[in-house]
Amino acid sequence: MSSSTETQITEWLASQRQPMIELLRDVVNIDSGSYNKPGVDAVGARFERHFAEYGIACFREPHDVSGDALHGSVAKPGSNEKPVLLMGHRDTVFPKGEVAHRPFSIEGSRAHGPGVADMKAGLVINVFVAAAFAKFGSAPCPIKLLITSDEEIGSPSSRPVIEREARAARAVYNSEPGRPTGNITTSRKGGVFMRFEIFGKAAHSGNNFGDGISAIGELAHKIVRIHALTDMAKGITLNVGLIAGGQSVNTTAPHAEGQIDLRYIDPADRATTLAAIEAIIATSTVPGTTAKLHINGEFLPLVQSESSKILFDAYRAAAKDAGLPKLDGEFAGGCADSGFTASVGTPTLCGLGPVGGNVHTAQEWLDLDSIVPRATALALAILRIPVD
Numbered sequence: 013m014s015s016s017t018e019t020q021i022t023e024w025l026a027s028q029r030q031p032m033i034e035l036l037r038d039v040v041n042i043d044s045g046s047y048n049k050p051g052v053d054a055v056g057a058r059f060e061r062h063f064a065e066y067g068i069a070c071f072r073e074p075h076d077v078s079g080d081a082l083h084g085s086v087a088k089p090g091s092n093e094k095p096v097l098l099m100g101h102r103d104t105v106f107p108k109g110e111v112a113h114r115p116f117s118i119e120g121s122r123a124h125g126p127g128v129a130d131m132k133a134g135l136v137i138n139v140f141v142a143a144a145f146a147k148f149g150s151a152p153c154p155i156k157l158l159i160t161s162d163e164e165i166g167s168p169s170s171r172p173v174i175e176r177e178a179r180a181a182r183a184v185y186n187s188e189p190g191r192p193t194g195n196i197t198t199s200r201k202g203g204v205f206m207r208f209e210i211f212g213k214a215a216h217s218g219n220n221f222g223d224g225i226s227a228i229g230e231l232a233h234k235i236v237r238i239h240a241l242t243d244m245a246k247g248i249t250l251n252v253g254l255i256a257g258g259q260s261v262n263t264t265a266p267h268a269e270g271q272i273d274l275r276y277i278d279p280a281d282r283a284t285t286l287a288a289i290e291a292i293i294a295t296s297t298v299p300g301t302t303a304k305l306h307i308n309g310e311f312l313p314l315v316q317s318e319s320s321k322i323l324f325d326a327y328r329a330a331a332k333d334a335g336l337p338k339l340d341g342e343f344a345g346g347c348a349d350s351g352f353t354a355s356v357g358t359p360t361l362c363g364l365g366p367v368g369g370n371v372h373t374a375q376e377w378l379d380l381d382s383i384v385p386r387a388t389a390l391a392l393a394i395l396r397i398p399v400d
């Protein structure tokens with residue numbers, strides 16, 4: 013790739029700081045919680061407008077319940093080369109009405125607002141990098157964009173789409189927020205989100221105590237045993253983060269339930285830990301109780317493969333030339349869609365978005381000065397993609 017192409021794209025992205033901030037403001041100012049399909053689709057429509065402005069081909073893959081998957085592509089007609097996939101989600105963890113009381117705002121070099129870092133800024137750099145390639149026609153391979161709709165709830169509708177697109181791609185760049193340190197994410201934990209129910213028997217706890225079977229009593233035993241599966245040295249953690257149950261203070265509880273968040277690093281630990289949880293669910297300490305386990309959703313871990321390591325080295329060199337000399341790879345306990353793409357065997361990098369922090373809270377912030385360097389690093393990394 014000629015250095016004049018690199019200069020052209022670098023200079024153009026540097027001139028787009030303000031338009032990128034304006035697109036960011038527009039998409040942050042639309043409520044798009046994962047269950048809010050109209051809101052998530054409205055964010056998609058704003059990105060479609062951007063695609064139309066830059067002549068980027070796009071289409072929606074509709075979904076009845078979640079927001080539609082939005083696809084974009086920049087490719088020479090008839091190209092059958094393997095594309096790179098620029099990925100991100102446009103849903104947030106925030107409820108309807110959040111934008112009304114804290115819309116997009118700027119204080120010094122930081123922007124605030126729901127989803128500003130996680131991960132609307134990442135989507136903005138993805139679509140501007142695609143615009144640069146559409147404008148200058150210099151991409152070394154087709155560029156595909158995938159903007160998903162339900163990552164914050166475990167990607168139930170997007171996972172098959174993500175896996176399909178990742179299998180067809182030579183590399184995946186996921187623009188989740190850059191780490192507060194300025195690093196990107198090269199590995200992540202996997203997570204399984206479960207709910208368990210316990211069934212006992214109601215009885216008046218004064219008159220007929222002996223007839224009752226306490227589901228809450230059993231819940232307490234199970235929580236202690238589930239938490240005891242935590243192995244900090246191996247990075248396996250168990251958290252029963254929600255519980256509910258019972259009918260009244262003077263009734264033995266006929267029903268109780270809890271929700272479990274399991275996190276792990278080594279893919280092999282998933283099956284062994286799930287088997288241990290299933291055994292706990294199947295064994296009752298309070299005689300007469302029964303229990304059931306449901307898996308609500310899950311993310312696979314992002315494990316750094318040899319080919320992902322090569323992709324990372326190329327990205328780090330590009331980032332250096334984009335003015336980010338100290339950038340390194342980092343491990344994150346949080347899960348993301350990059351675990352799915354790495355698990356189908358496609359080299360994957362995550363956390364390539366602009367730098368931010370305090371995500372999922374009202375204190376979420378985005379470093380505006382990181383927008384142009386992160387966009388430039390991504391564009392240069394694509395221009396210099398290692399050939400297979």
Ligand SMILES: [Zn+2]
Nearest residue numbers: 130131163188
């Ligand atoms: Zn995210």
